[in-house]
Structures are given as structure tokens and as C-alpha cells.
Amino acid sequence: MRRFVLIAIPYVWLLALFLVPFAIVLKIALSDAAIARPPYFPQFDWAEGIAAFIAELDFENFVWLTEDDLYWKAYLSSLKIAVISTFFTLLAGYPIAYGMARAPEEWRPTLMMLVILPFWTSFLIRVYAWMGILSNEGFLNQFLMWIGVISEPLTILNTNSAVYIGIVYTYLPFMILPVYSALERLDGSLIEAAEDLGCSRLTAFWLVTIPLSKTGIIAGSFLVFIPVLGEFVIPSLLGGSDTLMIGKVLWEEFFSNRDWPVASAVAVVLLLLLVIPIVLFQRNQQKQQEAEQ
Amino acid sequence: MNRMSWFNAVSLTLGFAFLYIPMVILVIFSFNESKLVTVWAGFSTKWYGELLQNEAFLNAAWVTIKVAVFSSTMATVLGTIAAYVLVRGGRFMGRTLFSGMIYAPLVMPEVITGLSLLLLFIGIGLDRGVFTIVLAHTTFAMCYVSVVVSSRLVTFDRSLEEAALDLGCSPAEAFRLVTLPIIAPAVISGWLLAFTLSLDDLVIASFTSGPSATTLPIKIFSAVRLGVSPEINALSTIMISIVTVGVITASLVTKHQVARQKREEQAAERA
Numbered sequence: 001m002r003r004f005v006l007i008a009i010p011y012v013w014l015l016a017l018f019l020v021p022f023a024i025v026l027k028i029a030l031s032d033a034a035i036a037r038p039p040y041f042p043q044f045d046w047a048e049g050i051a052a053f054i055a056e057l058d059f060e061n062f063v064w065l066t067e068d069d070l071y072w073k074a075y076l077s078s079l080k081i082a083v084i085s086t087f088f089t090l091l092a093g094y095p096i097a098y099g100m101a102r103a104p105e106e107w108r109p110t111l112m113m114l115v116i117l118p119f120w121t122s123f124l125i126r127v128y129a130w131m132g133i134l135s136n137e138g139f140l141n142q143f144l145m146w147i148g149v150i151s152e153p154l155t156i157l158n159t160n161s162a163v164y165i166g167i168v169y170t171y172l173p174f175m176i177l178p179v180y181s182a183l184e185r186l187d188g189s190l191i192e193a194a195e196d197l198g199c200s201r202l203t204a205f206w207l208v209t210i211p212l213s214k215t216g217i218i219a220g221s222f223l224v225f226i227p228v229l230g231e232f233v234i235p236s237l238l239g240g241s242d243t244l245m246i247g248k249v250l251w252e253e254f255f256s257n258r259d260w261p262v263a264s265a266v267a268v269v270l271l272l273l274l275v276i277p278i279v280l281f282q283r284n285q286q287k288q289q290e291a292e293q
Numbered sequence: 294m295n296r297m298s299w300f301n302a303v304s305l306t307l308g309f310a311f312l313y314i315p316m317v318i319l320v321i322f323s324f325n326e327s328k329l330v331t332v333w334a335g336f337s338t339k340w341y342g343e344l345l346q347n348e349a350f351l352n353a354a355w356v357t358i359k360v361a362v363f364s365s366t367m368a369t370v371l372g373t374i375a376a377y378v379l380v381r382g383g384r385f386m387g388r389t390l391f392s393g394m395i396y397a398p399l400v401m402p403e404v405i406t407g408l409s410l411l412l413l414f415i416g417i418g419l420d421r422g423v424f425t426i427v428l429a430h431t432t433f434a435m436c437y438v439s440v441v442v443s444s445r446l447v448t449f450d451r452s453l454e455e456a457a458l459d460l461g462c463s464p465a466e467a468f469r470l471v472t473l474p475i476i477a478p479a480v481i482s483g484w485l486l487a488f489t490l491s492l493d494d495l496v497i498a499s500f501t502s503g504p505s506a507t508t509l510p511i512k513i514f515s516a517v518r519l520g521v522s523p524e525i526n527a528l529s530t531i532m533i534s535i536v537t538v539g540v541i542t543a544s545l546v547t548k549h550q551v552a553r554q555k556r557e558e559q560a561a562e563r564a
Contacts, residue, residue: 002464007385010375010435014394017432021409024416096308099301111305113544118312120536122493124510124517125529129315132322132521137331139318172312230402232496237517247404254408254500264412267405278400 029264030057040260061265070249071266075273077244081160081235082228085167089224090217092168093175097216098209100176101183108184115180119173126170127237134162134238158240166234171227175220182216183209215288222281229277230270246270316533323526330521340527350528353512357492360423360508364430365487371431372438372487373480377468379439380446398436406433407500414501421503429501430491437490438483445479446472478547485543489536 031040065071100111118126133139134157141153156162186209194204210217232247239245246266254263323341327334344350378385379392398406410429414421453475457467473480495510502508516525 003382006374007378007382007391010371010378010439011387011391013371013432013435014375014391017410017413017428018394018398021413024412025405025409028412092308092311095300095304099305099308102298102301103305109544109548113540114309114312117537117540118316120489120540121316122510122529122532122536124493124495124513125319125532126315128513128517128521128525128529129319131517132330132526133315133318135331135521137329139331142331169311169315172308176308226400227402230404232404233514237514247402250404250408251496260412263408267408270402271405274400274402281400282396 025264025267027057028261029061029268030059031261032058032060033259033261061261062269064262065265065269070244071246071269074244074246074249075269078229078246079273081163081167081245082225085164085171085228086221086225088164089168089171089175090179090221093172093220094179094217096172097176097179097183100180101186112180115173115176123170124233127166127234130162130166130169130238131157134165157238158243160239160243162238163235163243163245166238167224167228167231170234171224174223178219178223179213179216182213182219186212215284215291218284219281219288222277222284226274226277226281229274319526320530320533323523323530325523325526328523330523330526340523341531344524344527344531347524349507350509350512350524353507353509356423356506357509360426360430360498360506361488361491364427364434364491365484367427367431368434368438368487369480369484372435372483373442373476375435375439376443376446377472380443395436395439398433399440401433403494403496404500407497410497411500421501422506425501425503426498426506426508429497430487430494433497434487434490437486438480441483441486442476442479445476449475478550485539 028040033040096115100108100115103111131138135141136153136155136157138157140156141150144150145153156165190212191204191208194208195201199207230247231245232251235243235245235248236251239248247270250263250266250270253259253266322330322333324336324338325333326337326339375391375395379388379395382388407429410425410432411421414425419425453471454467457471458464462470493510494508495514498508499511499514502511513525513528516522
């Protein structure tokens, strides 16, 4: 009996505040927008019965998503931004993780702490910090003009480049930590063996180190890719009006246009888009756990 | 392997410079005299003074702390129970669904979590305010707590619990006297994680808050949309210092504990 209560408490909580809300999103995605409170139709009415209620639902909003190319473009451009920024995060994160794993052992806890510290600092503040750096009169332009690389300030803030910089910056710890933990476990004698057998340093790196850190690379990439796909704060603070990301579209559809059914449909499609990377990520984690045992 | 190659030294230096320079600039310019945030005009702490007189920010900070304390405490209790049930509960009906619901919020885009909770609150006619933000934060934070706690539960020796039960403890006593002290560090770090996540959250709070409750991130976001301001720099500096002190203290405490544990183990071996 006690066991039942223990299981029931978190179970019921998650059912009520996680699963049921999703059912509601799905239902509203199938409803029509209406000028009413709440602004959608149909409302569930016990008197009319379930059959009449279901008959009112339709896929109109999803058809609308395929017809209006704003949504298509937003999904595609979110995917593109997520792929490119994941790649750049890996490019920036891998050397740092590698350097950490090769650093003297007594430094490593401090280096770890230095990577984790920004993670505990407010996400919003870290994005905001770049607004002052990337603006036309910002520090980056001042610096570049001072060393004489450019004579006119570059426009970076409110473009996609600023979005990429912001994503790489804020998600870097998510890439460094899994790659570092894979590299730290790596047996140094394997690389020495490869070098003894005639590999150059670069080939040994390419043929031994990279394959052996593969699980870390994959885990880090998904940890960046998945949340970036639905990112809202970075594109709305650093991006411009032409930066299309689905998280931003959903937000505007809901708060500015007040079209709840379309916002819900956008959410459902975003979720479907995420299923594949999440399943792949899960599989990678399982493989890693099996390898450790 | 102990000597650092120049390549590693350079990549570490550049990497940490990239991670820290933006925050250092933010902190320096919070002490700037001028309203223009990118031009240095002399040292001043006037923006901190203005911040302390800004009623709206202070109210928002108070709401944020209230929400974070309540939600992280509830999330820790629920998340620890969930982890215990998942690791020790054996098989029960709907276990797969349960573990799915624990892991799903970790990868869910915040906009979707926020939207779905808002639609629920409106559906059941709950007025939005501090209470609804607490409910929302508890829900997603409990999943993080449960992941942290269950990773600790998996690694610890079950025979300790069984010994306590054999020696006449009731299951509740065994949990309180044996299990809880061992998993306590994980429970505490789970609470800290939940607290930080709640302090930080903009998107879910925006969806689930009403006009009566504005949290600090919501306030900062609406101010920052208009551009960079020295007052926000001052506020950021305060928040960055609190986190830095917290993280450094936590890591010193763990270091101390690890050292003590080692000494005790050595003493036990000698005895």
C-alpha cells in the first residue's frame, strides 16, 4: 500500500502536468481559431457528447502550415541554424576538451569548474553580454577598427551571424563536458602505440583519438542540436527580423497574433521533428552505458 | 603526458578567453559613469544605486526568489521519490510511461512546455500568478532532480539497505537512516540545480505568469529588448558574483569532503 502511494505521487503529478497538457495542445491544434475567450472552437460540452465534439475537430491548421511558406521556411531555417551551429560548437569545443584532457591532472578540477561556471550563470545574461559586443558601436567593431582590419563598422548584431555566435557561446559547455569525459578515459598508450607503428601525430589523432571519442562527440552534438532547434531567446535578442526560427514563430503566433490553434499545431510539428534526434541520442547513451559496464 | 604542448595551451587559452571575456566586459562596464554602455567615462557605482531604488526590479527579484525556493524544494521531494521508485521500485504497471515522462521534459523545447502548461491552466480555469509558475517549474525541475538522484542510487551498494532491514529497521527507517544520508550530496546538488533552473527560466515563466507576477528574467528580457543598459549590467554583475561565490564554495566543500573521506579510509585501513 505504501509502495503504491509512493509510486502514485510523482506519477499522478507528471500525468496531470506533463501528459494532459500535451493532450490539450493536440486537441487545440485540431480546433479552429475563434474570437472568444478562450479563443478557439469547439469547446468541450458534456451535453452534446463526445462524438459531436470529435466531429468538429479537423486538420485545417496543419494544412495551413503546409500552405503558408512562412512555417516551412521557419522549420527549414531552424534545422539549418541548428546543424551549422552544432558543427561550429564541436569545432570550438573539441580543442578545449582535448586540451583539458591533456592538461596536468592537478589542473583538471579547476578547468572543469571554469567550464561549468558559465552553465550556472543566467542564460539570458550570457546572451545579453553579446549585445554590447556585437552592436555597431560595440566592442568588437571598436577593436577591429582600432587594429585597422576594417574602417567601417560591420553590422553583426541582428543578423544570423550574431545568432550563430550566441549559440556557440551559450551551448559550448554542453559540448565540452561529454567530449572531455570521453577523451579523459582514453588510454594514452594507444596513441603512443600508433605513433610507434609509424603514424604521424595527425594520423594518430585522426585514426585513434577521434574514433575513440565518438560517443562523446555524438552526445555533445545532440545536447546542442536538440535544444537549439526550439531556441527562442537567442534569435529574439541577437537575430534580426529575417532570422526565422520556429521557437520565435511559435512565441509570436501565440503572444502577438493570439492564434492559439496555429501555435499549437506549430508545437506539434516541432515535437515530431524532435522525435528522430531524441531517439538517436537515447540509443547513443545506451550504447555508451553498455560499453562502460 | 604531463607537459602541455603549445597547441593545447593555445586552445585552452583561447577557449577560456572566449567563455569569459564577454562576462568580464559586462562586469567592467557596470561601473561605467556614462549611460552609453560602450564608451568608458570613469568609475562609478551609481547604476547599483539606481538599481536598488528601482521598485519594479526589486519586486520581480522577490517573486523570483519565492518561486525558486518553493519550486526547487517541491521538485527535490518529488524528484527524489521518482528516482527511488524508478531505481528501487521494481516492475509496476506503466513503468515505461513513467520513465518516459521523467526523461521527456529534459529534451522538450521550453516553448512547448510553456505553451502546454498555459493551455492546461486556462482549461481548468486557474488564475495565473506565482502559484502557476511554481507548478510549472516544479514539473520540469523534478525531472532534473530525479536524473541526478537516480545516478547516485544506481551506484550505491544495495546490501547496506538490506542489512538495515535485516537488523529490524522498517523500510521507512532504512530509507531515513541509511539511504538518505548516502544520497544526500546528490539530493543537495539536485536542489541547487532546480533552484538555478528556476531562477534562470524566462520562457516557461512568460507563458505561465499572469500580470500579477513578473519574475526577474521576464523583467530583464523586456528591458534588454530595447537595447543595452548600464542598470542591467549592474544587475547582471550581482547575479554573476552570487553564482561565482556559490560555485567556488560548493567545489571547495566537495574537495574538503573528498579529502576527509580519503583520510578516514586510510585510518580504517591502518586500524
